Amino acid sequence: MPHLTSTEIAGRIEDLYGAPLADLEAQAQDQPPGMLSALLGMHDALALAERSIDVHRDHLARLIHPERQIGPHEVSHLLDGSRRLAEAVAVRDVQAKSVAAVLQSLARVPAPAPSPPTPSPPVPAPPLPAQSTAPSR
Numbered sequence: 001m002p003h004l005t006s007t008e009i010a011g012r013i014e015d016l017y018g019a020p021l022a023d024l025e026a027q028a029q030d031q032p033p034g035m036l037s038a039l040l041g042m043h044d045a046l047a048l049a050e051r052s053i054d055v056h057r058d059h060l061a062r063l064i065h066p067e068r069q070i071g072p073h074e075v076s077h078l079l080d081g082s083r084r085l086a087e088a089v090a091v092r093d094v095q096a097k098s099v100a101a102v103l104q105s106l107a108r109v110p111a112p113a114p115s116p117p118t119p120s121p122p123v124p125a126p127p128l129p130a131q132s133t134a135p136s137r
Helices: 006-017 021-029 035-063 072-105
Strands: none
Touching: 006 021, 006 035, 006 072, 021 035, 035 072
């Protein structure tokens, strides 16, 4: 399964539900929890993991800048930053794989065709006059 970013996942959710993500988020707040809210939650977790990757990568880049000296104090920061970056990457990979698998299992259902008007039931025939069993004169 290819690695999907939160932007690609957002596009697939929008395609599936036929509306922009912002509209879907508003719609999900007005409904009981369901597949839409689950997908939106997975998308949010993926986007958060991607932002976390960026933050930790930038932090590590500042720590290992060529003009900066790395002493014993910085080593603990490098190790901690590396651990946090690895955790963020792991979370991103799991979230991306999970939401992609769910989206792959779903398909947009075509809108139901308008049903033809149902004909009204036939009007019952008027009752026949009761026949008398008495002999006629």
